[in-house]
Amino acid sequence: MVWEQLRTGGYILLMRHAQTDAGVGDPPGFTLGDCRTQRNLSSEGRVQARRTGEMFRNRGIAVGEVRTSAWCRCVDTATLAFDNAVVWPVLNSFFDNPERRERQTGELKDYIRGYRSRANLVLVTHQVNITALTGETVAAGEIVVLKPGEPGAVVGKLKVP
Structure with a gap:
């Protein structure tokens, strides 16, 4: 079971941001530093x-360390x-900028x-980033767990009910 493996530490957890308001991508002209211009977490996503x-x-x-995309829904x-x-x-x-x-x-x-590291690392990001790295498709809030040191070695997925 993935939860048991995580107790040993050292795994990389790629987490897609939690549930957002309806939509795909962000509104035209959004600004990273201004959450009011982005698609944000819904109340369900915050829960x-x-x-x-x-x-x-x-x-x-x-x-251990938690790293995140600069998008407000990830932060x-x-x-x-x-x-x-x-x-x-x-x-x-890189949804709107595939050359990156x-x-x-x-x-x-x-x-x-x-x-x-002996600590589990959490990386909160977006569907496109997770799929590009692992080939996995994930729902909002879902986590793909990777073996330490192996970017494509998926151990399993975790989903919050």
Whole structure:
């Protein structure tokens, strides 16, 4: 079971942001620094993010560093679930800018290959980023768990009910 494996630490958890308001992508002319211009978490998404953190705490799963895309829905997911996060542009969406896909995915693969820690690493990002790295499709709030040091080695998925 994936939850049991996470107790040993060192895994990479790719989390898609929690449930958002209806829509795809962001409104035309959105600004990263202004949450009012973006598609944000719905009230259900805020509950889902909090529940994710509770599931980790209730199961005794330690989380080390939490990194997130700069999009407000990702930052909010990370902070509601795990209390803090560091924005890392490598996790930013390339949905509207596919020419960034190869560079960002390559940087992320390199980072995961070199990741050596006893702590689980949480990376909160977007569907397109997770699919580019793993080939997996994930629902809002779903987590793809990767083996330490192996960017394409999926151990399993976690879904908050």
